[in-house]
Amino acid sequence: MRALPKIAAAIGVLFLILILNPFATIPAGYRGVLTTFGKPSDQVYSEGLHFVWPVAQHMHRVSVAIQKGEGDGDAASKDLQTVHTKIAINYHIRPDAAVSVYRDLGNEPGERIIIPSVQEAVKAVTARFTAEELISKRSQVRDEIVLALKERMARHGLVVDEFSIVNFNFSKTFNEAIEAKTTADQLKMKAERDLQRIEVEAKQKVSRARAEAEALALQRQQVTPELLRLREVENQAKAIEKWDGRLPTTTGGVIPFLQISNKAAETNR
Structure with missing residues (x-):
């Protein structure tokens, strides 16, 4: 019977602890900011279990994991063209700056710092480039926007991880003007390629003609009277080899390649 009051007291204390909940848990990817009657302390609490005074104190979570933000807006280029830009950014809160982010930004860095900073940086950098340069120098534009963002966000404990x-x-x-210019450039390149091809083909024809002329000239130099007589003898020899020994039956004309003397004819008589 004496043990019953003790058990009841223990149950009461346990129930009181469960109701008052004097412990706070900080999960991974977060830091804790402890407030006492609403006033934040300067200490940043890491992941784990922490004791807090019920009613008087409260542990607030501040995410230090990488967060993603997207946005778009209009700006003017250097040549006064209206540019609608859509961006994506990954950022995180420096763990050591969790207290200042909670105290100064109300734990809402995206709404209070990220969006205004991105819009301001995009407008400032876009104004330095013409509309055509924004396309052709896209990587340079991106780098300058990131540099401007880092300077603005670092003052509030925010870090740019990725920006695109x-x-x-x-x-x-x-x-439409860009499309027309692109088409004109493509036609110009095609015309230049065609001209280069025509020039190459013309040079090839000239080279072939020159080679043929040089070959003909060389052949003319090699043709001598002795060579002509030799070719004549060779042709006569070929004709004799093909002759079957019979004379043509038709009269008129000259019997080719055969020379019979009158003396030889008389002897045959």
């Missing part, structure tokens, strides 16, 4: 320009979009008139 998803898309640049211009007015319909400018897009």
Whole structure:
């Protein structure tokens, strides 16, 4: 019977602990900011279990994991073209800056710092480039925006992890002008390639003609009277080899390659 009051007291204490919940848990990817009657302390609490005074104190979680943000907005280029830019950014809160982010930004860095900083940086950098340069120098534009963002966000304990320009979009008139210029450049390149091909083919024809002329000239130099007589003898020899010993039955004309003297004819008589 004496043990019953003790058991009841223990149960009461346990119930009181469960109701008052004097412990706070900080999960991975977060840091804790402890407030006492609403006033944040300067200490940053890491992951794990921490004791807090019920009612008087409360542990607030501040995410220090990488967070993603997307946004778009309009700006003006150097040549006064309207540019609609869509961007994507990955960022995180420095763990040691968790207290200042909670106290100064209300634990809402995306709404209070990220979006305004991105819009300001995009507008400032876009104004330094023409609309055509924004396309041709996209990587340089991105790097300058990231540099401007880092300077603004670092003052509030925020770190830029990744930044990308998803898309640049211009007015319909400018897009048509860019398309027409691209088509003209492609036609110009095709015409230049055709001209180069024609020039090469012409040079090839000249080279072949020169080679043929040189070959003919060489052949003429090699043709001598002795060579002509030799070719004549060779042709006569071939004709004799093909002759079957019979004279043509038709009269008129000259019997080719046969020379019979009158003396030999008289002897045959």
